[in-house]
Amino acid sequence: MIKRYFNNIKKLNTKLLICTITPMLVILILVASTSIWAITNAMTQLSLQQLRTEATSSCDRLSSYFSKYMVTVSSESASYTLERYMKTLTFGNNPKTNPYYYQLIDMLDNIYSVDSESINMVWIADFDSGIGLGNTASDWARSGTQWHISERPWYDEALTSKKAFISDPFISLYNDEPVAAVVIPITDTVSQRTLGVLALNLRLSSIHDIVESSTTEINSVTMVIDSNKNFVSNPNKELLLQPAPEANGLVQRLEGSDTDNEIYGLFRYEKDKNHYLGYATAVRGTDWIMVAVAERSYVITRILPLILQIIAIFILSILLFTIIISTISRLITQPLEKITIATKELAKGNYSVHLASASKDEVGQLAEATDTTIQTLQSRAIFDPLTGIYNEFAFSSRAKHLISSNPDCQYALIRFDIARFKMVNDMFGSSRGDELLRFIASFLHDQVSSEDGYGRLMGDVFCICTKHSSEDEILDLIHRITYHVEAFPINFNLTPYFGVCLADSETSLSTLLDWSGMALSTVKGSNLTNYAFYNNAMREQLLIESRIENEMAGALENGQFSIYLQPKCNIGTSEVVGAEALVRWFHPEKGIIHPDLFIPLFEKNGFIVKLDEYVWEEACKVIRSWKDRGYPLIPISVNISRVHIFVPELCDKITNLVHKYDIPLEMLELEFTESAFVSNLDTLYQIMEQLRKQGFTLSMDDFGSGYSSLNMLKNSPVDVIKIDREFLNESTSSENGRVIIRNTISMLRQLKMQIVAEGVETGEQADFLFASGCSVAQGYYYSKPVDISSFEEFAKFTK
Incomplete structure (x- = not known):
């Protein structure tokens, strides 16, 4: 009868769920998912456009910055003094002996004074003599310095170009500072042969400041990468002139593109399981790439409040419909609710629930039948049928509860059995052995405090979980149990053996039972003592x-x-x-x-x-x-x-x-x-x-x-x-x-x-x-x- 009633309740609840909550839940999920997708996609596109604006803006500022210095060096390169100086300078000559030397130094110093914060050094390089000469502040002004000009990063382009250009970054020979040079070739007005170059070194830190001077609504990172795939500008200054692939992984993504629109445009990529949005564009007048990047998670963060609002509306809608359906369900199934709760508690092992119904209808009969069933199952699930005390399952539950709910108390597990108990059954019959087990259980019932726990685990094995304040208390209980067992009226030498393990809340009960069993096994059959406490020596034996x-x-x-x-x-x-x-x-x-x-x-x-x-x-x-x-x-x-x-x-x-x-x-x-x-x-x-x-x-x-x-x-x-x-x-x-x-x-x-x-x-x-x-x-x-x-x-x- 119980099974029939519960099947009816289950069918009724299933119908209500299918007819009401489930369709509405599906609709709400679709609406919420579509809304979140649309908002996320729109915000992603907006963020990509903002990245584009940031990259192009930074690119324009950097181009304007370069143009100012290119105009400066271009105007000075037309000086007759510069051409004459290079023509009269020969290998091995001291630059100071050149009649144009001091005029040239004044020129370099004047250019340097334009922006000494951004300019690292103003210099010339004569291709024939291999001598480089810098402004006064660079310490090259006095004697000049010979260097391997053909190995410098700007040399090849200087031979072919007639206009000012921006070189790829390099390390300044003056003070080992990372710089990029604004270079203009100096040519012979007659033969059109390139005599050397006039250049000024711009500090990469100044270039980085120009790139980073803008502010955007998104938390983005702007970087510049040169033609050698090294960083010209990066928020992490330690990465300047470092290879871009190892530093950020952006160049690989750009090189993998098939069209110019993908290289110099919007793109997405994934690195270290993080998703990024970005925009790349060329820096005019250079072979450099300007890249603006933002984590997609930041985009999500910006719309998170709106997403949370949608989710909140979704949850509130579900709750509202759930309340409505629950109210309807309660009106229909209220008479059976108590029985349902009692059954669930029964499944959890809680047998303390009792039903009382004055009704004599089918529900009242069901409540009475459930009460009878609970009482029967309680007896079978908790109590040992032979001795009437807790069985292994119930004892374990009781012991776990005592140990976990009383962290300030020390508990001990005392496990014991009877030596040669099987012989009692063989010699005197199993009924006599059962009497002995009931005799022990009766003693435990009388002697063990109600605040402690005890039970029969199996066969002749019993276990006690008791508060431990001193070893003497445990030994007193062991001696009393021993005396009681030996007093059982039988013509046989009965000896109980005990294994004791001190419990702690961090060790599982099954492990504690194993340890107490191990302690018990060490004294089994001993004539010297009938108890042992688990210790580290036993643990070592386990490890061995x-x-x-x-x-x-x-x-x-x-x-x-x-x-x-x-x-x-x-x-x-x-x-x-x-x-x-x-x-x-x-x-x-x-x-x-x-x-x-x-x-x-x-x-x-x-x-x-x-x-x-x-x-x-x-x-x-x-x-x-x-x-x-x-x-x-x-x-x-x-x-x-x-x-x-x-x-x-x-x-x-x-x-x-x-x-x-x-x-x-x-x-x-x-x-x-x-x-x-x-x-x-x-x-x-x-x-x-x-x-x-x-x-x-x-x-x-x-x-x-x-x-x-x-x-x-x-x-x-x-x-x-x-x-x-x-x-x-x-x-x-x-x-x-x-x-x-x-x-x-x-x-x-x-x-x-x-x-x-x-x-x-x-x-x-x-x-x-x-x-x-x-x-x-x-x-x-x-x-x-x-x-x-x-x-x-x-x-x-x-x-």
Whole structure:
């Protein structure tokens, strides 16, 4: 019924939207878009025209500026004194000895006095002698200076031109200032031969001032570029005489044009993702280009107020129509509004909304049905169905809220579970295990403050988020929980283990839960303490594991792993009767990496599957090598990780590997660790039976290290039992322990099982084991794990 009502609401709102708001919205969008486009286009055209006005105006001012000086030098060039001076001046002569020298200096000084602010230097250059002479202020007046006239930028044009012209900019020889010269050739009135030039150097800074003297309504930049594509004028004076392509990129755009109208006219271009408008025109009397440029974004800025007004009208129109349609919709759907809101809150995880309706019509029935649904979903979504406390999702939400909403408070996450909880279910039944979980939940409900949060994450894992003022408070809570758990009425030693992580608002809750779980894993099974606080050492361990995971695949491909063999010896004769293959990692930079650092990690991430398969094949290669060389064949045992139980093709892989190297099946002994017998027994036994039928010898490794070995001996299809090193060391240290060892060996012999003692380190241990009925042992008393050649030497292999 709820679904039908909500579908009706959805259909009604959709019809109203399609019939009213949507068409009007489309019309308003089209009108607004068209208006903005038209205004933008008009303003762009206006800005281009303003750029044109600015460029042509600057060009006119600059041409007038040049004309004034061209008239000055042209009038002086007609002086008879200038022509006579050049005719009588010869190479090697001192200009002062020339009879026209002082008249000429007066002429140059007079020209310089016209505008000493703009003129850098007034000078003449005699082509025959190569001597240049400047006005008095330039320090060239006394003796003249010889220069390489043919290399100057104005020389070629001076040879061909008879009129005054403007040279491209260059660096003044007088004071290294960037200048452009107004040059007029001096010719022999008889032979019409060019004798030299009269010129004045105009400072580029003065030219720049002329170009920049105008003001426009747009924020534009005016530049002048010479025929060599260098800047003559630029707002950035450091770019004067610098190449224009590298400085601004304008010349490339102009050179790419196809017509004169595009070169000397309006244009647009893009540079560094910015759009520009511009106008270019030629500077009369020169080979220069005047360019005025403005960013298009500035144009947009000018019309932005108008655009904002259009957008405001557009938004107000939408709001007006929305209000009208919302009013109509409310009148139609008001009876269902509360139910709609409640449903949305329900989707957000808010189950506190309750509906109350006195109406007995369809809406009232719908409200009542929704209330019932909310209550049911609340119970399922928030509370753990077994214990009645928060589930993982609800606890996470509660913890996030506490940490984020109380930045001034320090919170701690306390994660704990029960050691060997699975055994409680196995020995006493799952119902008894459930009672234990409810027992713990009841204690948390009574003991944890309502201002804190707690919940059951999974299985026997619980977590508490509580304010942390001191470590003693946390330890007090841990001790109380421990005491309560141990007091549960059951004939079993219950021990809770705790991992504590101090929270901060910058770290995600999932990370905090991981850290508390990491702290918990460090004390799991410890007899010294049952709690640990997360610290930097654990973080470092994470980094170490991360580095190992990053390198593990490459290490296997590059041959950094090798197998070592540890001999199994007959205790009575010390003869080598077998070997165990152990993997070693030889890192090219870090040296040997201890197996304890990478084996547990590989078992967690699954890489142990590839590594085990590598060890199996290497062991088969060794046996094959012994067979080819005529050495005695002795079995090599290899480990089968519990991760392999979940690999469907395990049996086929091992069998195919043995057949590939054509070695006897019984020469490859397969060791299953005792921890593999804790869970998935049916699957494990099925695999072991299949391997045993093929002819493989199976052994149980680490016997005595766990709790269920004796319980499984009667059913497990194993041929060899390997007594764990720790079990051996602890048991032989006391008379009671020795009694246990002797009787264990006796029991295994009666079960027709072979026995291998691991970790034998002293002769006393070997003698005791031999006297107790164990005939095979391995350990440092005989030999540590060694490489293949060292093992062959130790075993005294001969053909």
